[in-house]
Amino acid sequence: MDRDRSRLSRTDAAGPAGRDRPPRPVFRPAVLLWGTAVAVPLGFLAVFFAWPVVALVARGFVPDGVLDLTGFSEVLSRPRTWRLVGLTLTQAVLGTAFSVLLGLPLAYLLYRRSFPARALARGLVTVPFVLPAVVVGVAFRTLFAPAGPLGFLGLEESLAGIVVALVFFNVSVVVRTVGGLWERLDPRTEQAAASLGAGPARVFRTVTLPSLAPAVASAASVVFLFCATAFGVVLVLGGVRYGTIETEIWTRTTQFLDLRSASVLSVLQLVVISAALAVSARARRRREAALRLVSTRSGARPLSWRSPADVAAALAGAVIVAGLMVLPLAGLVARSFREPDGSWGVGNYVALGTTGERNALVVTVWEATATSLRTALAATVIALVVGGLVALVVSRRPRSAGARRAVGTLDGLFMLPLGVSAVTVGFGFLVTMDQPVLGLDLRTSGLLVPVAQAVVAVPLVVRTVLPVLRAIDPRLREVAAVLGSGPGRVLRTVDLPIALRSVGLATGFAFAVSLGEFGATSFLARPDGATLPVVIYRLIGRPGAENYGMALAASVVLAALTATVMMVAERLRDERAGGEF
Amino acid sequence: MAGLEIREVSVRYGQDVTAVDRVSLAVAPGEVVALLGPSGCGKSSLLRAAAGLEPLAGGSVLYDGEDLAGVPVHRRRFGLMFQEGQLFPHRDVGRNVAYGLEIQDLSRAERDARVTALLGLVGLAGYERRSVPTLSGGEQQRVALARALAPRPRLLLLDEPLSALDRQLRERLAGEVRAALVETGTTAVFVTHDHAEASAVADRVGVMDRGRLLQVATPDELRTAPASDRVAEFLGLTG
Numbered sequence: 001m002d003r004d005r006s007r008l009s010r011t012d013a014a015g016p017a018g019r020d021r022p023p024r025p026v027f028r029p030a031v032l033l034w035g036t037a038v039a040v041p042l043g044f045l046a047v048f049f050a051w052p053v054v055a056l057v058a059r060g061f062v063p064d065g066v067l068d069l070t071g072f073s074e075v076l077s078r079p080r081t082w083r084l085v086g087l088t089l090t091q092a093v094l095g096t097a098f099s100v101l102l103g104l105p106l107a108y109l110l111y112r113r114s115f116p117a118r119a120l121a122r123g124l125v126t127v128p129f130v131l132p133a134v135v136v137g138v139a140f141r142t143l144f145a146p147a148g149p150l151g152f153l154g155l156e157e158s159l160a161g162i163v164v165a166l167v168f169f170n171v172s173v174v175v176r177t178v179g180g181l182w183e184r185l186d187p188r189t190e191q192a193a194a195s196l197g198a199g200p201a202r203v204f205r206t207v208t209l210p211s212l213a214p215a216v217a218s219a220a221s222v223v224f225l226f227c228a229t230a231f232g233v234v235l236v237l238g239g240v241r242y243g244t245i246e247t248e249i250w251t252r253t254t255q256f257l258d259l260r261s262a263s264v265l266s267v268l269q270l271v272v273i274s275a276a277l278a279v280s281a282r283a284r285r286r287r288e289a290a291l292r293l294v295s296t297r298s299g300a301r302p303l304s305w306r307s308p309a310d311v312a313a314a315l316a317g318a319v320i321v322a323g324l325m326v327l328p329l330a331g332l333v334a335r336s337f338r339e340p341d342g343s344w345g346v347g348n349y350v351a352l353g354t355t356g357e358r359n360a361l362v363v364t365v366w367e368a369t370a371t372s373l374r375t376a377l378a379a380t381v382i383a384l385v386v387g388g389l390v391a392l393v394v395s396r397r398p399r400s401a402g403a404r405r406a407v408g409t410l411d412g413l414f415m416l417p418l419g420v421s422a423v424t425v426g427f428g429f430l431v432t433m434d435q436p437v438l439g440l441d442l443r444t445s446g447l448l449v450p451v452a453q454a455v456v457a458v459p460l461v462v463r464t465v466l467p468v469l470r471a472i473d474p475r476l477r478e479v480a481a482v483l484g485s486g487p488g489r490v491l492r493t494v495d496l497p498i499a500l501r502s503v504g505l506a507t508g509f510a511f512a513v514s515l516g517e518f519g520a521t522s523f524l525a526r527p528d529g530a531t532l533p534v535v536i537y538r539l540i541g542r543p544g545a546e547n548y549g550m551a552l553a554a555s556v557v558l559a560a561l562t563a564t565v566m567m568v569a570e571r572l573r574d575e576r577a578g579g580e581f
Numbered sequence: 582m583a584g585l586e587i588r589e590v591s592v593r594y595g596q597d598v599t600a601v602d603r604v605s606l607a608v609a610p611g612e613v614v615a616l617l618g619p620s621g622c623g624k625s626s627l628l629r630a631a632a633g634l635e636p637l638a639g640g641s642v643l644y645d646g647e648d649l650a651g652v653p654v655h656r657r658r659f660g661l662m663f664q665e666g667q668l669f670p671h672r673d674v675g676r677n678v679a680y681g682l683e684i685q686d687l688s689r690a691e692r693d694a695r696v697t698a699l700l701g702l703v704g705l706a707g708y709e710r711r712s713v714p715t716l717s718g719g720e721q722q723r724v725a726l727a728r729a730l731a732p733r734p735r736l737l738l739l740d741e742p743l744s745a746l747d748r749q750l751r752e753r754l755a756g757e758v759r760a761a762l763v764e765t766g767t768t769a770v771f772v773t774h775d776h777a778e779a780s781a782v783a784d785r786v787g788v789m790d791r792g793r794l795l796q797v798a799t800p801d802e803l804r805t806a807p808a809s810d811r812v813a814e815f816l817g818l819t820g
Contacts, residue, residue, distance in 0.1 A: 478661065478667075479667045482634075482657070482660060482738075483680055483681035483729075483732060484655050484658070484681055486653070490655075493680070497671040497672075498671055
């Protein structure tokens with residue numbers, strides 16, 4: 001009946017008046033295709049991110065079904081809260097400032113100059129970023145311990161110690177982001193300035209630095225985000241004296257079962273993060289605009305020992321790599337071969353087959369390793385499907401302004417999990433997923449932890465694949481369409497082959513990040529399903545030299561696993577694509 | 582009427598930018614028509630509208646009498662060539678040319694034969710296994726032409742295909758493009774801002790300015806009887 005009527009009205013429309021406006025086709029498969037591509041990630045985000053976070057926030061505002069803000073006034077009137085907010089901001093600002101400061105000479109050295117073993121040095125600088133936070137925490141703790149190699153600095157359980165570890169993590173973000181742009185800056189602009197009488201310092205200050213500003217701002221905002229939400233490192237290094245909003249949420253929940261304060265703190269954390277994200281999004285847009293302006297050729301020249309700038313950069317680079325990166329990791333490895341009785345040997349590694357001194361653990365470390373690998377694999381698959389679809393949708397430039405805005409919003413939405421702390425996600429899961437979701441009881445299905453890790457990994461997948469998809473000239477797709485390819489074949493024969501390398505890299509990222517994920521997992525993993533990072537944290541928290549030795553050996557195993565995954569994935573990186581991490 | 586027929590077509594960007602303003606143009610089968618005009622005059626937009634890459638704000642595009650309004654880009658059996666070849670970087674020369682053939686019902690041998698024939702046509706015999714970045718600008722455009730012609734499009738749309746090349750090469754290639762189009766009997770619309778190129782390639786030339794089509798005529802007619810001062814000015818006949 002309805003169909004008849006529509007046909008009737010269409011016949012009318014095709015009459016004399018409507019002849020030059022033929023009816024549009026009613027069913028278009030492309031609409032269905034894109035609809036699914038938008039619906040799947042949005043559904044995932046709604047169920048596994050928005051719902052838990054909103055439920056958490058609601059707990060802060062309406063604890064017993066009625067709006068009650070006393071929790072807020074109570075938490076916000078505690079001096080401890082403001083001290084933690086202050087500490088969070090201080091460590092984030094310091095961590096960001098030093099990451100940028102140390103990252104610039106390294107970016108110059110690794111992207112603007114060429115020398116033997118540059119590829120190796122570039123790889124080395126990337127490793128820290130993907131190392132699990134717990135491992136980094138343990139490494140620096142070993143370094144700063146009173147009996148450790150840097151014990152004399154008195155950095156144990158100090159703000160400075162935490163900042164050093166944060167810089168260790170995030171220098172690579174700065175190097176990568178700034179270096180990618182620096183490598184392709186047209187050297188002729190600098191040459192023009194020099195020919196106008198500007199010395200090297202003035203050229204750097206008036207030409208190079210302003211050109212790099214978008215990349216520096218973009219890197220700084222992302223690093224700030226990471227520092228402000230750092231959890232594992234702070235928890236391991238801060239001890240009882242230093243904490244952030246993030247660790248406080250964890251402590252309130254797991255130690256004091258004070259869910260109301262935790263909820264209020266989560267809301268506070270959301271406010272800080274949203275502000276940082278807004279700044280980050282703006283900086284990123286400027287950087288992508290800037291990247292379009294540069295040439296595709298590398299502007300790197302051989303390192304010259306006659307140039308003072310080169311010598312300074314080389315020295316700074318060597319000190320940073322040796323002192324900040326090699327020393328803590330080498331210290332960790334060395335210390336892991338130190339047996340509880342002080343002699344050297346592989347005893348700590350042998351002990352990985354046990355559940356620790358006085359049964360500190362429910363499972364052996366090897367069993368936890370197997371759990372970690374299984375979990376990370378599942379998380380990677382989920383993150384790739386969701387993140388891949390988001391990248392695909394967001395890479396399009398729809399014609400209508402409304403749709404373009406919608407795409408921009410989607411882009412921003414999927415950055416949120418990057419900023420919203422893993423602890424909040426884990427805590428939110430704890431609050432909401434105690435009942436079956438869509439007919440599936442996630443807690444018994446063993447999918448709860450992988451899903452939580454995927455929530456954390458999705459933004460990385462998006463940020464890795466998206467720049468490559470965006471860089472594809474839309475005319476390539478137009479040519480393919482004109483040559484007879486429908487939308488599906490355009491995706492398969494143009495987008496997919498070009499983005500394949502970045503998908504490989506994203507797979508490595510997602511896997512490495514899931515392997516090391518601690519914040520959310522620590523809430524959700526049951527004792528018999530503990531992952532490697534959870535086991536490591538539990539071991540260092542228990543008394544006994546044997547347990548500590550095991551924690552070190554387990555950290556080395558986890559670091560080796562992560563580094564191996566990343567080394568393989570890094571081979572797929574296309575430096576020209578300008579990914580962020 | 583056979584061939585391409587553009588009837589009162591308008592293309593708008595947003596609310597207030599009218600790129601093409603009620604243009605009508607007919608191209609007979611086997612004919613090559615050049616659209617000539619300064620940059621921003623709407624000639625590329627008109628071409629993209631004919632290909633189905635821009636939605637029409639008004640009017641209609643017909644081929645062999647069939648209205649193409651509901652026909653998506655990939656079902657129009659047109660060919661398209663851009664200023665810079667837009668070759669697929671992940672495919673070698675042979676597989677670029679074969680791209681449009683892969684969805685046709687051809688045996689592998691037939692496809693290879695067609696690729697070989699077309700590379701011969703554009704003077705690149707034996708280039709099948711070469712990768713795209715190793716080609717010069719002129720070679721890339723030849724490959725793009727071979728790729729566009731391979732599926733035997735009923736209409737080829739060329740959007741300033743030679744403008745990125747240096748003058749000498751451009752003049753030589755213009756002749757070769759004309760020869761390739763005539764030899765394959767391809768109907769074509771060729772967009773350019775260079776009137777010498779337009780005369781070299783096309784049977785008829787349409788002069789466009791600010792979204793309007795001012796005059797369509799053979800190159801000789803245009804030179805001897807420009808319809809307006811603006812046409813004469815753009816052909817370099819005044820001053």
